[in-house]
Amino acid sequence: MTINLDRPDMIVAVIGAGAMGRGIAQVCAQAGLQTLLFDARDGAVAEAIAVVDKGLDGQVAKGRMSADDKASVMQRLRPMASLADAASAGLVIEAIVEDLAVKRELFRALEKHLGADAVIATNTSSLSVTEIAAGCERPARVGGLHFFNPPPVMKLVEVIGGLRSDPALVDALVAFALRIGKQPIVATDTPGFVVNHAGRAYGPEALRIVAQGIASPREVDILMKEAAGFRMGPFELFDLIGADITHAVMESIFARYYDEPMYQPSAQLAVRVAGGLLGRKTGRGFYDYADAPKTSAPTILVAPRPKPASVWIADEDGAAELAALLNAAGIQATVGGAPSAHAVNIVTPLGEDCTGAALRLKLDPARTVAVDMVGRFKGRYTVMKNPLTAPDALGATVAALAATGAPVTAINDSIGFVVQRLLAMIVNVGSRIAELRVAAPADIDTAVELGLNYPRGPLALGDLLGPARVLAVLDHMQAATHDPKYRATAWLRRRAALGVSLRTPD
Numbered sequence: 001m002t003i004n005l006d007r008p009d010m011i012v013a014v015i016g017a018g019a020m021g022r023g024i025a026q027v028c029a030q031a032g033l034q035t036l037l038f039d040a041r042d043g044a045v046a047e048a049i050a051v052v053d054k055g056l057d058g059q060v061a062k063g064r065m066s067a068d069d070k071a072s073v074m075q076r077l078r079p080m081a082s083l084a085d086a087a088s089a090g091l092v093i094e095a096i097v098e099d100l101a102v103k104r105e106l107f108r109a110l111e112k113h114l115g116a117d118a119v120i121a122t123n124t125s126s127l128s129v130t131e132i133a134a135g136c137e138r139p140a141r142v143g144g145l146h147f148f149n150p151p152p153v154m155k156l157v158e159v160i161g162g163l164r165s166d167p168a169l170v171d172a173l174v175a176f177a178l179r180i181g182k183q184p185i186v187a188t189d190t191p192g193f194v195v196n197h198a199g200r201a202y203g204p205e206a207l208r209i210v211a212q213g214i215a216s217p218r219e220v221d222i223l224m225k226e227a228a229g230f231r232m233g234p235f236e237l238f239d240l241i242g243a244d245i246t247h248a249v250m251e252s253i254f255a256r257y258y259d260e261p262m263y264q265p266s267a268q269l270a271v272r273v274a275g276g277l278l279g280r281k282t283g284r285g286f287y288d289y290a291d292a293p294k295t296s297a298p299t300i301l302v303a304p305r306p307k308p309a310s311v312w313i314a315d316e317d318g319a320a321e322l323a324a325l326l327n328a329a330g331i332q333a334t335v336g337g338a339p340s341a342h343a344v345n346i347v348t349p350l351g352e353d354c355t356g357a358a359l360r361l362k363l364d365p366a367r368t369v370a371v372d373m374v375g376r377f378k379g380r381y382t383v384m385k386n387p388l389t390a391p392d393a394l395g396a397t398v399a400a401l402a403a404t405g406a407p408v409t410a411i412n413d414s415i416g417f418v419v420q421r422l423l424a425m426i427v428n429v430g431s432r433i434a435e436l437r438v439a440a441p442a443d444i445d446t447a448v449e450l451g452l453n454y455p456r457g458p459l460a461l462g463d464l465l466g467p468a469r470v471l472a473v474l475d476h477m478q479a480a481t482h483d484p485k486y487r488a489t490a491w492l493r494r495r496a497a498l499g500v501s502l503r504t505p506d
């Protein structure tokens with residue numbers, strides 16, 4: 001087939017006028033393309049066009065678009081009476097219900113009307129593009145254009161070639177995405193492509209942390225925002241997207257990767273979904289939206305103590321930086337040597353819990369407290385106790401850190417604290433996506449920044465933390481738990497050993 005999606009007069013037909021379809025149609029019409037819209041439900045297209053019309057009125061009112069421009073966008077956006085109207089289209093974008101059989105039936109029906117060189121792109125999130133295409137007379141014409149919600153706002157589009165797609169199809173879809181003002185990245189036809197795959201670290205690991213009584217959802221959210229610089233905490237995100245949607249994605253990716261432990265869904269979330277605690281849309285999720293916002297009690301109550309005159313810090317990763325911060329706050333911090341003269345022994349472990357670090361360093365567990373120096377880009381500190389830490393030692397450590405002017409969160413013992421552990425999982429899943437050749441390293445980072453709104457892509461994040469440090473966190477987490485979900489990928493292990501960027505190709 002001859003693929004040409006560059007023609008100035010090319011017509012786009014969007015099938016499915018729901019949340020995604022109407023947004024995609026708006027984007028195409030705004031990019032100057034004649035755009036047709038179809039839906040199987042009576043009245044759905046008229047409703048969708050009315051929603052677009054109202055949205056653009058808002059843009060005009062804010063001065064972001066002229067009334068004339070709006071009128072021409074609306075002129076370019078036209079309803080289709082039947083699928084036969086797709087005959088004039090060079091590209092059909094499908095955004096109907098997420099059901100393989102229904103999509104395949106639609107594609108077969110469409111093929112009866114389309115020209116030989118017309119392309120069909122599916123917006124599927126969780127089905128295989130190859131499998132959808134396999135039901136077509138010409139699978140070569142089928143590819144994936146995965147938009148994000150809401151399409152007019154979200155810049156990213158994942159472009160997916162099926163195994164039987166025409167060799168020129170991916171490049172043509174990339175050029176089309178650029179033509180409509182989007183940022184394309186190319187992904188292989190694998191479960192969750194890049195974005196929904198990369199998202200399998202943040203939420204699931206946060207759920208494990210809460211299930212293990214280490215910190216509350218609110219404490220995890222605060223740490224991820226105030227210590228790690230994320231725009232939203234994982235539990236705020238669950239409530240925004242809906243626990244039912246997120247849980248379904250978790251189950252789908254886990255099943256489609258044949259029970260890969262890294263992607264294990266949460267039994268606790270399953271109960272919340274079954275109980276209807278879905279988030280904002282039901283008024284209650286991890287937070288309560290019905291009444292005035294409630295503050296949950298902290299996981300650990302720390303009795304206020306005066307700031308200590310001195311502390312001892314084990315001579316490990318991050319100790320020198322912590323000592324400098326404490327010294328500047330008027331606390332004499334001694335790094336290394338004999339700890340016996342001090343009331344507080346601080347450890348700064350990587351992927352190890354406070355118990356493990358105290359025993360390894362032969363410290364008195366009752367006087368040992370751990371501080372996360374890796375999972376801290378911004379102000380907030382995490383302080384972690386072990387089951388024997390004395391309240392005095394914990395209170396003195398919190399007072400010492402508070403004296404530096406930064407807020408402090410105290411948590412129960414955890415392999416890798418909260419932030420360190422979540423960041424290491426994000427980097428490891430990103431490395432696995434690179435290892436499986438789902439996308440090029442730079443595209444993985446772009447997809448995660450634009451699609452998930454993380455401050456950095458997973459590979460760039462790993463480079464910032466230091467690949468060797470991330471590897472140490474994961475290796476220690478796995479050694480402590482014997483849990484295969486924490487095993488580091490060969491991609492990460494190799495680059496850490498060579499001392500090079502996680503974006504380094506093979």
Ligand SMILES: NC(=O)c1ccc[n+]([C@@H]2O[C@H](COP(=O)([O-])OP(=O)(O)OC[C@H]3O[C@@H](n4cnc5c(N)ncnc54)[C@H](O)[C@@H]3O)[C@@H](O)[C@H]2O)c1
Pocket residue numbers: 015016017018019020021038039040041044094095096097098099102106123124125126146147148149
């Ligand atoms: N909602 C999201 O966040 C999101 C993000 C990316 C991709 N997607 C994918 O986009 C697709 C659509 O999702 P949505 O959220 O817009 O769903 P939606 O339920 O809002 O809209 C689907 C529309 O398709 C119509 N429809 C169903 N069967 C049809 C058929 N055979 N022919 C024509 N129209 C038909 C329905 O009447 C409905 O209006 C799905 O494949 C979904 O996985 C959704």
